[in-house]
Amino acid sequence: MMAFLLWYLSITVLSWLTFPLVYTLLPALADRGYSLARAASLLVWGYIFWLLTSLGVAQNDLGGLLLAAILLTGLSAWVGRSRLVEMRTWLKQHVSMVITIEALFLLAFAALAIIRSANPEILGTEKPMELAFINSILRSPTFPPRDPWLSGYGISYYYFGYVMTAMLARLTGVAGSIAFNLMLALVFALGAIGAYGIIYNLLAAMQKQDKRMSRKAITSLPVLGPVFLLLASNLEGFLEVLHRKGLLWNISADGTASSSFWKWLDIKDLTQAPSQPLGWLPDRYLWWWRASRVVSDTTLQNNPQELIDEFPVFSYLLGDLHPHVLSIPFGLLAIGVGLNLFLGGWRGHTRIFGIPFPIKWQGLLIPAVVLGGLAFLNTWDILIAAAMVCGAFLLHRIVDAGWGWRRIEETLGYAMIAGAGSLLLYVPFYTGFSSQAGGILPNLVNPTRGAHLWVMFGSLFVPIFVYLAYLVFNQKLKANWKAAILTVVSLMVGLWSLSWLASWLVSVRMPEITAAVLRSQGVSDLATLFQLASQRRLLYIGGLLTLVIMLVVALAMLFGSLIAAKKDPVQPDGEDPTGFTELIPDSDPTPFVLMLILLGGLLVLIPDFVFLRDQFGWRINTIFKFYYQAWMLWSLMAALGTAMLLMKLRRFWDWAFRLGLFFTLLMAFTYTVLGLMTKTNDFKPTFGWTLDGAAYMQRDNPDEAQAIAWLIQAPDGVVVEAVGGSYSNYGRISTLTGLPTVLGWPGHEGQWRGSSTPQGTRQEDVKLLYESSSWTEAEAILKKYDIRYIYIGSLERSTYHVNESKFQHILQPIYSQGNVVIYPAP
Template structure:
C-alpha cells in the first residue's frame, strides 16, 4: 500500500511540475495538455536522465535522478515565465475587439492561447477533478488486479524483470546486459529505464516496481485516451459556442454561458468512451467463448442434452457455425455441463490467437494478435505496453499541430518549415522516445505527424503539389533529429529484424478480421455514416474508390515483385518453398495463392471500404471546408476536427492492410 501511494504521489508531482511546460507546448488543445502532463513529464525526465547518464555527466543513482528532475523543473519554470510574459504583452496591446462578457469567458475554449495558467486552472476545475479522479481510479483498479496475481513468471516477464534489475544495478549507461557479462543491453529499453527511475526514486524493489509500472501504464493510458477524446469533442463544442457568441448580442451572454457549460459537461462525460474502448473493450472472441460454452449455434446432431434454445443454427442442419468460423478450441464440442461461464483451461488466451493462417498445403500457423486488455491481463511489461501512453502523447501532438498550436516558421538546412522551433523540437523528442520505447512505432506516428502538418497547410494554402513537398520537408529533418537526439541508444543497439518479406499466401479471412476488430469497426463505420449524412456536398467517391483500389493493387504488385526478385536471387530456396506448398512451378503457385486471396475477400473488402470512405471525405477538403469561420480562421475552436479523425482512420486502415501483403521478418517469423 505504501509503495502504491509513493508512486501515485511521485508521478502526480512530476505531472504537476511539468504542466506549465505542457500548457505552453499544447496551446491549441482544450485541456492545454493537462491530461498529458504526467506522460510528458516522465518522457522528458527519463530523456534528460538517460542522456546525461549515457554521456557520463550524471551518475545512475538517486542524486542523478534528482538533478535531472531539477533540470525539468527549470524548463517548466521557464515555460511559466514565458507564458506570463506573453500574457502581459497581449494585455498591453490595444485591441479594437470588444471584451467578452465575464460570464462568457468562464468557458475555457474562449480563453486565448496566452491566457494566464492560473486563470485556466480556475476555469477548468471540473476537467481537472475528473482527470485526477480517473487517474487515481484506474491506477488503484489495476494495482488491485496485479496484487491478486503478482507473480512475475511465464512469457517474457523474467526477461523484463532482469532488464529492470540490470538498470538498477548498473553504475553507468548503457546498462549492463543481465545475461552477457561485459556487454550492454541491446534492446529498446527506454521503458525499463523509466521503471527503474521510479523504483529508485520511491525506494521500492524492482519486482514491486514491475507490477506498479503495469498499473501506472494502465492509468496513464486511461487519462491520455480520455484527454485526447475530450480535446476532439471540446473543439467541436467550442465551435458551436463561438458561433452563438458571434451571432447574438451582448445582452444574451447569459444564454451563451449556459449553452457552453452544458456542452462542456457533455464532453466531459462522453470522453470516458476513450479509455473504455482503448483499455477495456476487447475483440469479440470472449463473447464467442460464452456462446460456445452455452452450446449456442451447435447443430442438432451434436449433444442430445442441448435444450432447444441452445440448438440455434444458421442455415441447414448440416451447417456448423463453429467449424466455419475456424477458431482453434471453439471448433470443438463444448465441455459438459453447459453453462454461461467458460471454464476451459486458459480459455482467455485464445482471444490473442484469433487469426488462423494456413499455407497452400493446409499446414496451420499460429498468429499472435494481442490487444491492450489482454496485454495488461497477461501482465507482460513488454515494449508495446510501455509505449502506449506515449503513443497517445504523439497523437495529441499531431492534433495540436493540425489545430495550429505550433504556428510559426523554422529554417533548417535550407528548408522552410511552417512550425515553430519548440514544436519541432518537442515532436522530435516524442518520436525519438517512441523509437527507443518500441522501435517500429516511430514509422506510424511520424506518418501521423506529417499527415497532420499537410492538413494544416492544406487548410491555410489550399491544395497544390507543394503539399507533397511539405510532407517530406517536415518528415526528413524530423526523423533525422529524432535519431540524433537518441544517438547513444543506436550505438549499442543491434536489431533482430530480418527485413521486409512478401506475404503471398496468408490473407486474413473476413470473419476473423471482424472477430478481431468488430467492436471498433462498428462505431467507425457509424461515424463515417454520420459524416456522410452531415455533408451538404457529396463526397468524392471516384477519388476515394480509385485511390483505395490503386493502393491495394500497388501493395499486391509490390509483394509479388519481391517474391519474383527472391526467386532470382535464391533459386534453391524458392524451389524448396514451392515444393513445400505443393506447387510444381511458380505459375501454379501464383494461381493458387491468388485464388486463396480471392476466397478470403471479406477482410480485404472491409479494409477497402474504410480506405475508400476516409479518402473520399479527405480529398474533398480544402481551405474553405476546413476553416468553419473565416473571422476566426486561426482559432482552434473555429477548425473542424473531422479531417484529423479521417486521417486517424486512414492510417489505422493502412496499418491493418499492410501486413496483408508484406511483413517484418524476425526470429519468431518464417
C-alpha cells in the same frame, strides 16, 4: 500500500512540475496538455536522466535522478515563466475537467494495482525477461545498461520503458519486483487519462464548429476513450460463452457433436465440441489466452501458422510489461502532439540551415523528442507515429494554404528534419542497438479472413462505420467519391504488385528462401503459387472488402473536409507573431479524425500483402505489432464516433444506435469481465494480496529466495547459473538480482541481436564449468567470462551432472543454505 502511494505522489508531483512546459508547448489543445502531462513528465525526465548517464555526466543513482528532475523543473519554469497567472486562471476555468482527469487517474491506477496484487507473480511468458531488464538497469553503474543475460554486453533492445520503471523504483525505494507491477498499473492509468484527453480535445475542437454541443457532455463523454482503448475486448470472449453453452452445435443422441458454423469460423479450440455438462462460463484451461490468437494463417496444405493479435485488455490481464504496453501512454502523447500540430499550435516560420519551413521550431523539436522516445520505447511504433505526425503537418498546411504539390514538398522536408532530429537526439541508443529486422517479405497466400477480422475488431467497427455513415448522410461535407475510389484501387493494385515484385526479387536474390516457401506451400513453382494464391484471395475476400469500404468512405470524406476547410482569415500567410500560444484558429478536427481511421486501416491492410522479415519467417510479429497499433487508433475513433453520435442523433436513429451500442459493448465486455474473474480467482488470491512479483520464491523455494536476497546485497559481479530455453525458469538468478549472468535465454539473445554470434560457445562453456572434473578447465572459463559467483541450486543440479568436488577442493563457499551453495571465483 505505501509503495502505491509513493508512486502516485511521485508521478503527480512530476506532472505538476512539467505542466508549465506542456501548457506552453501544446497551445492548440483545449486541455493544454493536462491529460498528457504525466506521460510527458516521465518522457522528458527519463530522457534527461538517460542522456546525462549515457554521456557520463551523471551516474545511475539517486543523485542522477534528482539532477534530471532539477533540470526538468528549471526547463519547465523557464518556458512557462510568463504564464503563471494565465495558468492559474485557466485551471479555475477548467476545474471540472481537471477533477475528472485526476479522479480517473487515481481510480485506474488503484484498480489495476489491486488486480495485479491478486495475481502478481512474475512468471511465464516474457515476464522474467522484463524483470531482468529492470533489475539490471538498477544495478548498472552507467548506461547503456548491462545485458543481464549476456555478461560483458549492453542491452540490445528498446529499453527506455524499463529505464523509466527503474527510475521510479529507485526514487521511491521500491524493489524491482514491486516496481514491475506498479509500472503496469501506472501505464494503464496514464493510458486512461491520455485517451480521455485525446477525445476531450477533439470534442472541444468540434464544439468551436458547433456551439450547440454541451460543455457537460464534452467533459463526461471522453470517458469513452479509456473504455474502448483499455476495457473493451475483441468478440472472442462472447463466442466462448456461446460455445460453452453449446449454441449452434448439433449434438446427437450418442453424444457426438457437429457444427457447420464453428467449423466455418475456424478459431482454434472453438472448432472442438464443448465439454459436458454445458454451461455459460468458459472452463477450458487458459481459455482467455485464445482471444489473442483469433486471426490465423494456414499454408496451401492447411498447415497452421500461429499469429498474435493482442489487444490492451488482454495485455493487462496477461501482465507482461512488454514495450508494446509500456509505449501506450506515449503513443497517445504522440497523437496529442499530432493534433496540436494539425490545429495550428505551432503555426509560424523558422529556418533550418537557411532553409525556410512553414512551422515554428517547436513544431520540429517536440515531435522529434516524442517520436525518438517512441522508437526507444517500442521501435515498432515509430513508423505509424511518424506517418501520423507528418500527415497532421500535411493536413495543417492544406487547411492553411490550400492544396498544391508544394504541400508535398513541405511535408517531405518536414519529415526529413523531424526524422533526423529524432535519430540525433537518441544517438547513444542506436549505437548499441542491433535488430532482427531484415527488410520485407511478401504475404502471398494469407489475407486475413473477414470473419476473423470482425471477431478481432467488431467492437470497434460498429461505432466507426456508423459514424462514417453519419458523416456521409449528414451532408455537411461533400464526399469526393471518385478521387477516393481511384486512390484506394491504386493502393490495392500497388500493394498486390509489391507483394509479387518482392517474391520475384526474393527468388532471384535468395533462392533458398523461395524454395523453402514453395515446399511449405506444397507447390513446385511460382506460377502455381500465383494461381492458388489468387484463388484464396478471392475466397477470403471479406476482410479486404471491409477495409476497402472503410478506406473509401473515410478518404472520400477526408477529401471533402479539406475542400470545405476555410483558410484562417486572420493570418493568411500562416504567421503567428506572438510566439507560443495566441491566435490559434478554430480548425475543424474532422480531417485529423479521418486520417487516424485511415492509418488504422492501412496498418491492418498492409500485412495482407507484405510483412517485416524476422526470425519467424511469417507475419506473426507484423500482425501482432500492426494490429495492436490499429486497435489503439480505432478504439479512440470508436470512442469519438460514439460520443458524437450520442450528441447528434435524434429520435429513432438515436435509440437504434444506443441499442446497437449496448449489445456491442455487452459482447466486448464479456471477455473483460470473465477474463478478470478467471485471472484473479474471483478476487480470492490463493496466496494473499501483494504487489511483490517475486514473493512466490519464498513460498516455493525458500532456500533459493534467501540466496537471492544475499546476492542482492552482495558486491557487484558476474554470476554463472544454468542455461536453458526461453519462457522457463532459466536465468532466474540474474533476473531476480540484477547481476549479469554468462548466458540466460539463448533464443531471446539471438532475437535481440539478429544472430547467435555474440553468444559464441557460452552455453557449452557453462555446461563444461559445472560438469568438468578439471579445475584447470573450470578456472579458464571463470577467467574468460570474469565470473565472480558460481551458483549451484536445484536447477543447476537437474540440468547438469554437477561435479562440485573441484570447487570444494579449491574454494570455500561464501553462502550455503539447504540445496543452494555459492562459491566465489578466485
